[in-house]
Amino acid sequence: MNFDSMWTTLLPIGRDPRTGGYRRFVWNAAEQECRQWFLAEAAQRDLDARTDQNGNLWAWWGDPDGADESPGAVTGSHLDSVPAGGAYDGPLGVVSAFAALDLLRERGVQPARPLGIVAFADEEGARFGVACAGSRLLTGSLKPDLARALVDADGISYAEAMERAGHDPTRIGRDDQTLEKIGVFVELHVEQGRGLVDLDAPVALAEGIWPHGRWRFEFAGEANHAGTTRMEDRRDPMLTYAMTALAANKRARLTGTRATFGRIEVEPSATNAVPSRITAWLDARAPDQGALDQLLADIGRQARDRAGRDGTVVDVRQESVTPMVAFDAELRRSLARVGPTSRELPVLPTQAGHDAGILAEAGVPVAMLFVRNPTGVSHSPEEYAEPADCHAGVEVLASALEELLAR
Numbered sequence: 542m543n544f545d546s547m548w549t550t551l552l553p554i555g556r557d558p559r560t561g562g563y564r565r566f567v568w569n570a571a572e573q574e575c576r577q578w579f580l581a582e583a584a585q586r587d588l589d590a591r592t593d594q595n596g597n598l599w600a601w602w603g604d605p606d607g608a609d610e611s612p613g614a615v616t617g618s619h620l621d622s623v624p625a626g627g628a629y630d631g632p633l634g635v636v637s638a639f640a641a642l643d644l645l646r647e648r649g650v651q652p653a654r655p656l657g658i659v660a661f662a663d664e665e666g667a668r669f670g671v672a673c674a675g676s677r678l679l680t681g682s683l684k685p686d687l688a689r690a691l692v693d694a695d696g697i698s699y700a701e702a703m704e705r706a707g708h709d710p711t712r713i714g715r716d717d718q719t720l721e722k723i724g725v726f727v728e729l730h731v732e733q734g735r736g737l738v739d740l741d742a743p744v745a746l747a748e749g750i751w752p753h754g755r756w757r758f759e760f761a762g763e764a765n766h767a768g769t770t771r772m773e774d775r776r777d778p779m780l781t782y783a784m785t786a787l788a789a790n791k792r793a794r795l796t797g798t799r800a801t802f803g804r805i806e807v808e809p810s811a812t813n814a815v816p817s818r819i820t821a822w823l824d825a826r827a828p829d830q831g832a833l834d835q836l837l838a839d840i841g842r843q844a845r846d847r848a849g850r851d852g853t854v855v856d857v858r859q860e861s862v863t864p865m866v867a868f869d870a871e872l873r874r875s876l877a878r879v880g881p882t883s884r885e886l887p888v889l890p891t892q893a894g895h896d897a898g899i900l901a902e903a904g905v906p907v908a909m910l911f912v913r914n915p916t917g918v919s920h921s922p923e924e925y926a927e928p929a930d931c932h933a934g935v936e937v938l939a940s941a942l943e944e945l946l947a948r
């Protein structure tokens with residue numbers, strides 16, 4: 542299968558030989574090289590390749606501009622990574638898209654509408670902090686002025702980085718012309734958990750994306766000497782934070798939700814000082830909005846209770862929230878039978894955000910396919926899929942597209 546040779550070409554780009562992790566950040570050198578790879582694959586297949594005004598890459602089989610064409614069936618994913626990310630999150634969906642197209646041509650499929658392959662820009666938001674920036678700009682859910690002003694760790698703005706890579710940042714924003722070409726979108730993605738391992742199946746359909754968000758917790762106390770201040774005289778916000786992190790973990794385990802404090806800042810951050818302030822960011826996710834609201838209410842209440850005992854103050858602010866995304870149920874039913882066996886494809890929920898979710902919010906009928914990940918680990922070099930499962934993913938994707946291209 543052509544999958545293997547494409548995979549091998551893409552694999553070394555942007556990989557740290559020391560850790561095996563990737564640093565493919567939007568508009569950096571490694572990501573640009575991935576873009577070149579995409580364009581070369583498109584050219585090899587005589588596809589109509591374009592970069593839209595938001596930096597998303599497209600390769601079309603058939604004419605998406607044709608006046609009497611139905612809007613296209615689109616598949617693909619993203620090529621960028623998180624810091625020290627794995628090889629599969631994103632690229633698996635793009636490589637599988639090209640391999641599925643090859644398979645359709647081998648099968649002699651004559652599409653009744655155009656087939657588009659897409660690589661969305663900046664899905665992970667690793668460099669500028671906003672996930673799915675390329676698809677959000679496309680649908681208009683990320684405002685262009687806001688995007689242009691985002692700044693990376695080196696103080697380079699999104700606009701500057703884009704310009705240096707040869708794209709015009711003044712043209713970013715909602716792009717109806719491109720949106721209208723997407724009649725349906727199928728994203729294949731490596732599974733970011735162990736659902737398929739437990740089900741003993743190589744490929745699943747996604748049910749939808751859990752609502753999720755980020756909250757900033759400010760714990761304020763009083764800085765003081767670590768030696769001379771008696772334990773009972775302290776107002777130590779580190780304790781309030783630590784208890785809150787433990788409480789969040791317990792609440793999430795008890796309620797089948799997710800709560801993670803993955804980042805904190807400490808002031809003044811001195812070994813010999815009681816801190817004056819802890820800023821901690823909570824990432825929380827739940828199967829539905831009610832459960833997410835309840836989780837946040839419970840964590841907030843426990844944080845305030847503890848603050849009362851520590852003589853500290855807690856302030857909680859929501860930084861972002863992405864509502865529940867339910868993928869198209871009818872589309873899922875119609876694709877459930879395209880699996881490798883007569884058995885229907887299993888259906889799994891997902892706790893991670895994807896470009897597919899952004900398109901679904903914008904009203905595009907969307908389906909997602911997951912390929913088994915034996916480690917269950919993602920956003921790490923440990924992320925993996927067996928070659929046989931990758932091939933099964935390509936077969937299922939090709940059959941799904943064949944079904945969609947006939948309509």
Ligand SMILES: [Zn+2]
Nearest residue numbers: 630631664730
């Ligand atoms: Zn991804």
